[in-house]
Amino acid sequence: MLTPPELVWLIAAVAKGDEAAFERLYAATRAKLFGVVLRILRRQDLAEEVIQEAYVRIWRHAGQFNPGVSSPITWMTSIARNRAIDVIRKRGEASIEEEPTAMDVAADNPDPLAQREMTEELKRLLECVGRLEPDRQKLVLLAYYNGWSREQLAEKFAAPVNTVKTWLRRSMMDIRECLGLA
Numbered sequence: 730m731l732t733p734p735e736l737v738w739l740i741a742a743v744a745k746g747d748e749a750a751f752e753r754l755y756a757a758t759r760a761k762l763f764g765v766v767l768r769i770l771r772r773q774d775l776a777e778e779v780i781q782e783a784y785v786r787i788w789r790h791a792g793q794f795n796p797g798v799s800s801p802i803t804w805m806t807s808i809a810r811n812r813a814i815d816v817i818r819k820r821g822e823a824s825i826e827e828e829p830t831a832m833d834v835a836a837d838n839p840d841p842l843a844q845r846e847m848t849e850e851l852k853r854l855l856e857c858v859g860r861l862e863p864d865r866q867k868l869v870l871l872a873y874y875n876g877w878s879r880e881q882l883a884e885k886f887a888a889p890v891n892t893v894k895t896w897l898r899r900s901m902m903d904i905r906e907c908l909g910l911a
Contacts, residue, residue, distance in 0.1 A: 731757045736801035737794075744791035751788060758802065759784075762809040769813040769875070779816055783809035814876030857907035865900045872897055 731739070736757070742750030762783060767776040786808050794804050858866055868886065871877040879897070883890045 733796075733800050733802070737796045740787075740791050740794045740801055740804075743788060744794070754787075755784060758805055761802065762805060765806055766809050766813045769810065770816060775816060776813070779813050780809065783812050786812070811876075817876060818878075853908060854904070857904045860907060861900055861903060865896060865903075868893070868896055869900050869904070 731753075736754065739750045739754040739757075743754060759780065763776060763780050766779045766783070767773065770776050770779065783805070787805055790808075794801065798804075799807075858869060861869065864886070868882060871885070872879075872882060877885070879890050879893050882897075883893045886893060886896075888896075
């Protein structure tokens, strides 16, 4: 994996239409993005399609990347993740019981490779999510990691949509405060 400044430079070159920079960016980030998409979709054929679409979007929107707003890998991962979530929504959602890995992101003992790749920011974020009560952790992860709608969450948690909305807002405020962003 390249360093964030190298990725910023490559994205800037891609924004200018540099195909060699795009190939290098793809080679450096494909495994990570593919892993994220495969974890969401759990089907290699769909994941490969989504990755292809994600890199087309990265190519087209490289000029919109702002390194002051997010890291390059975060920006690219969000493009791939959002596309994968779109595919899930079109196919129909699975229940949490069918998604046993939904909570894995908050595991206490990630494997050594994953732990090495985990940034300090992500560690802080997971620590803050871990401070939420268990139901709120599940709610936040299902909403923001798995892309569940408020209606799906309301059904899962047997609560009105407006209540789910309030829980999400309060949970996100708690996380922001924990991160020192409030």
